[in-house]
Amino acid sequence: MTHDALKQELEEVGTTGIQKVLFDFSEILNIDLNKAYPLVFWDIDNSSFIKNFRDSTQLVTMDVFILDLFNDDEDKKITKWDELETVFDAYINLVNAKEFISIPEMTNIAKELYPPGIISVDNEVGMRYRVTLKLHC
DSSP, X not given: OOHHHHHHHHHOOTTSOOOEXXXXXXXXXXXXXXXXXXXXXXXGGGOEEEEETTTTEEEEEEEEEEEEEOOTTTOOHXXXXXXXXXXXXXXXXXXXXXXXXXXXXXXXXEEEEEOTTSSOTTOEEEEEEEEEEEEEO
């Protein structure tokens, strides 16, 4: 699977509630001032690939973030994290159901929580997952 094909597959969000999928961290850091939330960011720049030439598969491990805007006067970060986790669960299940992508370790995906303002200056709250995708080429 080409990198472009992988990007196109990961951009499909169905009815998960995800508004945008990004792959370039510069868009997170205030280049895109009108972000649609919740958004997913796949850190493809820092990914690692293992290619199996015998069966034409690849394993790619990436950090993937889900972010939402946080309003200090109205939101509670614990509630936002719960909401983001629900949306991300629907999205990652959609990714896992694709014809040429599977997630071998669906039961063991590491997660990290980020309070508002840690990921960007836009006061976004977020979660980071470490996901390994198996690409069936």
